[in-house]
Amino acid sequence: MNDHVHVDPAALTKNQALVFSALSDANGPLTAYAILDELRGDGFKAPLQVYRALEKLIEGGLVHRLESLNAFVACRHPTGCSHQWAAFAICESCGDVKEFSPDKAMDLLKDWAENDGFKLAKTTVELRGQCPACLAT
Amino acid sequence: MNDHVHVDPAALTKNQALVFSALSDANGPLTAYAILDELRGDGFKAPLQVYRALEKLIEGGLVHRLESLNAFVACRHPTGCSHQWAAFAICESCGDVKEFSPDKAMDLLKDWAENDGFKLAKTTVELRGQCPACLAT
DNA sequence: ATGGACATGTTATAGTATTACATCACTGAT
DNA sequence: ATCAGTGATGTAATACTATAACATGTCCAT
Ligand SMILES: [Zn+2]
Ligand SMILES: [Zn+2]
Ligand SMILES: [Zn+2]
Ligand SMILES: [Zn+2]
Numbered sequence: 001m002n003d004h005v006h007v008d009p010a011a012l013t014k015n016q017a018l019v020f021s022a023l024s025d026a027n028g029p030l031t032a033y034a035i036l037d038e039l040r041g042d043g044f045k046a047p048l049q050v051y052r053a054l055e056k057l058i059e060g061g062l063v064h065r066l067e068s069l070n071a072f073v074a075c076r077h078p079t080g081c082s083h084q085w086a087a088f089a090i091c092e093s094c095g096d097v098k099e100f101s102p103d104k105a106m107d108l109l110k111d112w113a114e115n116d117g118f119k120l121a122k123t124t125v126e127l128r129g130q131c132p133a134c135l136a137t
Numbered sequence: 138m139n140d141h142v143h144v145d146p147a148a149l150t151k152n153q154a155l156v157f158s159a160l161s162d163a164n165g166p167l168t169a170y171a172i173l174d175e176l177r178g179d180g181f182k183a184p185l186q187v188y189r190a191l192e193k194l195i196e197g198g199l200v201h202r203l204e205s206l207n208a209f210v211a212c213r214h215p216t217g218c219s220h221q222w223a224a225f226a227i228c229e230s231c232g233d234v235k236e237f238s239p240d241k242a243m244d245l246l247k248d249w250a251e252n253d254g255f256k257l258a259k260t261t262v263e264l265r266g267q268c269p270a271c272l273a274t
Numbered sequence: 275a276t277g278g279a280c281a282t283g284t285t286a287t288a289g290t291a292t293t294a295c296a297t298c299a300c301t302g303a304t
Numbered sequence: 305a306t307c308a309g310t311g312a313t314g315t316a317a318t319a320c321t322a323t324a325a326c327a328t329g330t331c332c333a334t
Binding site for chain 1: 321
Binding site: 067068087089091092098100102104105106108109112113116117118119120121122123124125126127128129130131132135 | 204205224226228229235237239241242243245246249250253254255256257258259260261262263264265266267268269272
């Protein structure tokens with residue numbers, strides 16, 4: 001079920017480590033070009049350097065892509081979580097993103113797929129709305 | 138709960154009707170630029186004509202945006218479905234897209250949001266994998 | 275040392291979406 | 305009839321996101 005293996009961060013290549021570090025330092029999602037700008041001081045010059053690193057980081061379960069933002073975020077989960085079943089709540093006011101694992105809802109989606117004969121590889125679940133902090137203001 | 142109101146297709150403007158017709162005639166999702174190419178014979182010349190029409194059609198609940206494809210699809214549901222809670226199964230082999238309404242799973246996501254104090258406006262739920270037809274080959 | 279696998283560098287290009295500004299059509303009030 | 309307000313449209317330019325193509329480098333196993 002969990003066929004994404006968490007990669008030992010120590011095993012990352014130089015570019016992968018730089019991109020992961022940029023995402024980890026950010027307090028929210030970054031676009032690929034924002035990452036590029038962060039890393040120009042480290043010698044990055046072309047978007048492909050970022051996209052190639054992101055591809056590996058996503059494969060390794062260290063980073064998620066947020067489809068509805070065209071942006072990327074470092075996984076905050078402990079090693080071993082099931083990345084292809086993660087979900088995100090995205091605040092449309094402040095941009096804050098919270099990752100969570102709606103296991104029950106995912107099980108129901110898996111059930112739907114099974115009943116339909118659809119071989120499920122991964123899901124994209126992104127909630128849009130307003131976070132508690134923004135609602136409180 | 139259902140704050141998206143289905144628009145009377147007869148009330149569409151000329152451009153909106155053309156875009157909706159292009160999407161309805163297609164047997165799957167189309168990108169904005171694919172729609173533009175479809176409609177050049179009808180006088181369309183710029184992407185903005187497509188994007189503006191899509192915006193209204195999505196507001197009216199006649200069209201869905203598929204975030205993980207950067208593409209758009211006509212809603213096949215009967216009038217009155219809850220568009221902000223629709224889900225899609227996308228075949229990565231043939232590109233087929235099936236819309237469905239996983240009400241139970243959505244209820245669980247709504248519950249999660251409520252417990253977290255997150256004011257949920259809409260969800261993006263997109264399943265990726267292989268459809269029954271492609272699995273059969 | 276040689277070949278293979280993989281990471282990287284660099285340039286160019288493709289694909290997606292929005293900004294800015296001008297114009298037009300309709301409606302309602304004067 | 306004129307005018308103002310609203311919303312739709314036309315057009316050009318630009319911004320943003322992602323990949324193709326090809327050259328080079330690095331490391332390890334043979
Ligand atoms: Zn995660
Ligand atoms: Zn917020
Ligand atoms: Zn629908
Ligand atoms: Zn298929």
